[in-house]
Amino acid sequence: MIDTLLQGLLLGGLYCLFALGQSLMFGVMRLTNTAQGDFIVLGAFAAIASAGLVAWHPALTGLALLPIAFAFGYALQRYVLNGTLGRDPLPSLVVTFGLAIVIQNGLQQLFSADPRSLATGALATESLSVGPLTAGVLPLVIFGAAVACTFALQWLFGHTRIGRAFRAVSDDREIAELMGLDARKVYALATGIAFVTIAIAGVLQAMRTTVAPSDGPLLLLFAFEAVIIGGMGSFWGTFCGAMLLGVTQQIGFRIDPGWGIWIGHIVFLIVLVVRPQGLFPKTRG
Amino acid sequence: MTTLIETRGLEAFYGDAQALFGIDFRLSEGELLAIIGANGAGKSTFLKSLTGLVKVEPGMVRWRGAAIGGRAPGAIVRLGLALVPEGRRLFPSLSVEENLLMGAFAERPGPWSLERLYALFPILAQKRNLPGTSLSGGQQQMVAIGRALMSNPKVLLCDELSLGLAPIVIKEIYDAMPAIVGEGMSVVIVEQDIGLAQRVSQRVVCLQEGRVSLEGRSGELTREQIAAAYFGLEETH
Amino acid sequence: MNAISPSTTMPSAVPHVPSAGEPIVLRGTLLSQVTLGVAVVLVGVAASLPFWGESSWMREFVEIACYFIFASMWNLLAGYGGMVSIGQQAFFGIGGYAMLALGNFGGINPFVAIPIAALGAGLIAVPVSQVAFRLSGGYFAIGSWVIAEVFRLGIANVSAVGGGSGTSLTALRGIDKATRESTTYWVALACVVACVALVYLFLRSKQGLALLAIRDNEVAAESQGIAVKKMKLAVYVVAATGAGLAGALYFVGNLRISPDAAFSVNWTAFAIFMVVVGGIGRIEGPIIGALVFWALNKFFSDYGTWYLLGLGLLAIVVTLFFRQGLAGFVQQRWGWVAFPTQRTLKG
Numbered sequence: 083m084i085d086t087l088l089q090g091l092l093l094g095g096l097y098c099l100f101a102l103g104q105s106l107m108f109g110v111m112r113l114t115n116t117a118q119g120d121f122i123v124l125g126a127f128a129a130i131a132s133a134g135l136v137a138w139h140p141a142l143t144g145l146a147l148l149p150i151a152f153a154f155g156y157a158l159q160r161y162v163l164n165g166t167l168g169r170d171p172l173p174s175l176v177v178t179f180g181l182a183i184v185i186q187n188g189l190q191q192l193f194s195a196d197p198r199s200l201a202t203g204a205l206a207t208e209s210l211s212v213g214p215l216t217a218g219v220l221p222l223v224i225f226g227a228a229v230a231c232t233f234a235l236q237w238l239f240g241h242t243r244i245g246r247a248f249r250a251v252s253d254d255r256e257i258a259e260l261m262g263l264d265a266r267k268v269y270a271l272a273t274g275i276a277f278v279t280i281a282i283a284g285v286l287q288a289m290r291t292t293v294a295p296s297d298g299p300l301l302l303l304f305a306f307e308a309v310i311i312g313g314m315g316s317f318w319g320t321f322c323g324a325m326l327l328g329v330t331q332q333i334g335f336r337i338d339p340g341w342g343i344w345i346g347h348i349v350f351l352i353v354l355v356v357r358p359q360g361l362f363p364k365t366r367g
Numbered sequence: 368m369t370t371l372i373e374t375r376g377l378e379a380f381y382g383d384a385q386a387l388f389g390i391d392f393r394l395s396e397g398e399l400l401a402i403i404g405a406n407g408a409g410k411s412t413f414l415k416s417l418t419g420l421v422k423v424e425p426g427m428v429r430w431r432g433a434a435i436g437g438r439a440p441g442a443i444v445r446l447g448l449a450l451v452p453e454g455r456r457l458f459p460s461l462s463v464e465e466n467l468l469m470g471a472f473a474e475r476p477g478p479w480s481l482e483r484l485y486a487l488f489p490i491l492a493q494k495r496n497l498p499g500t501s502l503s504g505g506q507q508q509m510v511a512i513g514r515a516l517m518s519n520p521k522v523l524l525c526d527e528l529s530l531g532l533a534p535i536v537i538k539e540i541y542d543a544m545p546a547i548v549g550e551g552m553s554v555v556i557v558e559q560d561i562g563l564a565q566r567v568s569q570r571v572v573c574l575q576e577g578r579v580s581l582e583g584r585s586g587e588l589t590r591e592q593i594a595a596a597y598f599g600l601e602e603t604h
Numbered sequence: 605m606n607a608i609s610p611s612t613t614m615p616s617a618v619p620h621v622p623s624a625g626e627p628i629v630l631r632g633t634l635l636s637q638v639t640l641g642v643a644v645v646l647v648g649v650a651a652s653l654p655f656w657g658e659s660s661w662m663r664e665f666v667e668i669a670c671y672f673i674f675a676s677m678w679n680l681l682a683g684y685g686g687m688v689s690i691g692q693q694a695f696f697g698i699g700g701y702a703m704l705a706l707g708n709f710g711g712i713n714p715f716v717a718i719p720i721a722a723l724g725a726g727l728i729a730v731p732v733s734q735v736a737f738r739l740s741g742g743y744f745a746i747g748s749w750v751i752a753e754v755f756r757l758g759i760a761n762v763s764a765v766g767g768g769s770g771t772s773l774t775a776l777r778g779i780d781k782a783t784r785e786s787t788t789y790w791v792a793l794a795c796v797v798a799c800v801a802l803v804y805l806f807l808r809s810k811q812g813l814a815l816l817a818i819r820d821n822e823v824a825a826e827s828q829g830i831a832v833k834k835m836k837l838a839v840y841v842v843a844a845t846g847a848g849l850a851g852a853l854y855f856v857g858n859l860r861i862s863p864d865a866a867f868s869v870n871w872t873a874f875a876i877f878m879v880v881v882g883g884i885g886r887i888e889g890p891i892i893g894a895l896v897f898w899a900l901n902k903f904f905s906d907y908g909t910w911y912l913l914g915l916g917l918l919a920i921v922v923t924l925f926f927r928q929g930l931a932g933f934v935q936q937r938w939g940w941v942a943f944p945t946q947r948t949l950k951g
Contacts, residue, residue, distance in 0.1 A: 243468075246461060246468060246469055247469075249458065249465075250458045250460070250469050253459055254456055257452060257456045258469070259440045260420070260440045260450055260452070261441075261444065261469050261470060261472045261514075261518070262441045262472045262518065263441060263472055264439070264441055364460075
């Protein structure tokens with residue numbers, strides 16, 4: 083049982099990385115990125131493709147991908163998504179949904195529908211043992227990355243000038259602009275940062291397992307469930323939501339390999355009914 | 368005395384509905400001016416037109432002669448125009464101190480700083496880490512004023528500071544005005560309380576249904592004149 | 605009940621007798637009456653198709669009819685109800701499986717089972733809404749997708765209906781192919797006509813106006829005494845029923861059902877495409893969108909992934925630059941509205 087719990091928490095680390103970008107974008111500009119999962123897959127394939135070109139360690143490939151991801155996210159928000167923001171949720175939903183379809187089919191065209199993976203050598207198989215517990219090194223690294231990213235985002239929002247700007251523009255865009263803030267640029271910055279987390283998630287996912295062009299939607303659902311279970315408005319909340327989702331799924335997998343994901347969905351729906359604001363919501367004034 | 372703000376024939380619309388019908392207005396350096404008028408007279412709309420929250424024709428609003436009508440609020444605050452908005456509108460996700468720091472986002476040089484504000488409004492120093500919206504109405508108003516001051520403006524626009532506040536709190540806030548104005552800042556206050564507006568300001572402008580109905584030095588206007596202008600009665604000029 | 609809306613440039617028909625100075629409420633326009641006439645003729649011609657047309661045409665029509673009905677319901681939910689959902693395929697699949705169960709296990713004629721299955725989907729929508737309505741906006745959209753996935757995965761584990769690989773509709777085995785195809789076709793035609801007519805009548809009714817009020821400003825509508833929650837639930841259930849109808853009809857035509865086909869998010873993806881390109885929140889929207897979709901499908905679907913990629917790009921471009929879709933563009937440019945739901949005040 084402890085082992086299931088541990089595996090669940092480690093899985094949760096991955097889900098946290100899936101979810102942070104979604105939480106960030108929704109938190110700052112109320113934008114639901116239905117292509118979240120597909121961008122993660124895109125990041126994974128970018129890493130796989132570049133690994134084919136340059137014989138670096140995948141971690142270096144991943145690192146090199148981060149500034150590219152930032153620039154991509156910034157441009158996407160600045161020139162495409164900013165135009166969809168507003169009271170009506172439909173435009174941003176349709177555009178991101180359209181992007182999801184474009185990415186899925188584009189990747190399939192470029193890479194075929196076969197699952198691929200990022201060769202990580204020894205890292206993928208090594209494990210660490212402490213007493214009766216054993217955990218793979220890679221899952222531990224992923225968990226560590228999740229904690230680091232959550233901490234970094236929480237710190238960014240709570241203790242920096244740009245973090246204040248993010249919170250202010252999300253509270254009251256008009257008054258924030260009155261303070262001298264350019265909302266379009268602040269939004270673009272937020273999405274840029276979100277895409278850094280997306281790239282990290284994509285690279286680690288490709289290291290951990292195989293990725294296929296059609297994987298996107300499922301990753302989106304995991305990210306979304308983690309955000310909702312955890313409660314909107316808090317990155318540590320998202321982290322906890324991801325933990326709960328990971329553990330729930332792991333328990334499900336133990337009962338029957340076919341039920342893991344389904345049980346995760348069910349627990350999500352239960353949380354939605356019983357405590358719709360999530361476990362650790364940040365209430366707005 | 369330099370003219371800082373000037374409007375000529377200012378018209379403003381909310382969609383198809385016209386709210387301002389040709390306002391002529393001038394504000395000089397160091398002036399303390401009050402704009403009064405009934406609900407819906409256009410006072411808030413006027414301030415919003417100055418600060419870019421309501422879009423107007425460029426030439427209708429001039430800052431030191433340059434046309435600024437319809438510019439982005441961020442650009443206007445960098446020129447030195449700050450607004451204390453109606454209803455305070457503090458950022459709920461930010462603490463008192465963070466709200467004040469947001470005011471300094473435009474990073475304009477000047478005398479105002481956190482220390483100076485805490486000296487002016489000591490109660491805020493005590494509550495600096497609490498969420499902005501957990502304070503009382505009067506304290507929130509202090510934060511809103513402080514937030515505007517942190518941008519070191521040359522002109523401070525205050526929209527209905529006294530709204531919803533107890534008289535003693537209003538007095539406390541307006542008692543701080545001399546310390547604010549003393550730096551050569553111009554202040555425009557929008558008020559519904561006529562007596563208060565007259566006491567506090569040097570000059571009064573009265574708006575009625577989107578037009579200027581009366582203007583003059585605060586000490587020289589009689590109650591009857593003001594009442595007539597306020598309510599749009601026949602005995603205006 | 606006079607709703608005042610700015611008159612878009614429409615020529616007027618003259619149904620009322622005006623007295624001097626009294627404003628007239630116009631509900632029809634010349635274009636809309638012409639449309640009605642043309643529609644009647646078209647339906648008449650279409651109904652005769654089985655006697656002179658090829659069976660592939662009938663199959664194609666049934667398929668596009670299902671897409672259209674599903675898209676219309678999505679339009680009702682999103683464009684009028686203000687609820688954007690990526691999970692309507694749940695009810696499409698429920699309709700399909702309910703029809704199959706009634707036919708294969710209940711011994712009911714599948715054609716008769718179609719409306720029953722639709723009602724079943726509508727009924728299930730009631731408890732589902734209690735969960736889904738916890739969310740709003742973009743998260744409602746994704747949440748409804750999760751719900752659809754729950755149904756898909758759940759049914760994939762029910763061996764009685766073939767589990768993950770699905771099963772066949774055996775209840776129609778006794779009927780000869782020609783009769784089956786003609787009947788399916790007529791049922792599809794009837795469903796399309798009913799769908800358009802019912803949506804149109806509903807939107808012109810008092811309830812329809814209330815819905816438009818809610819869409820424009822929920823708080824204001826509530827203060828006018830409109831029961832917002834009830835209306836939203838009603839729209840959700842109606843949309844689910846329609847989706848169930850489309851699903852049941854589709855699998856009567858297809859004869860084989862599987863969870864991946866029945867609960868595929870592609871149904872919603874195509875519906876979104878049709879409605880967005882055609883024009884959201886307009887009755888003509890799904891009609892135009894379905895025609896565009898059918899045409900694109902006919903000529904380009906062989907290009908596989910490029911075709912789908914193109915659809916995605918088109919939806920993005922239309923949303924960014926032609927937010928009102930083709931129908932909206934036409935209305936703005938030339939003032940044509942084939943199915944006017946606005947009342948204009950003249951005089």
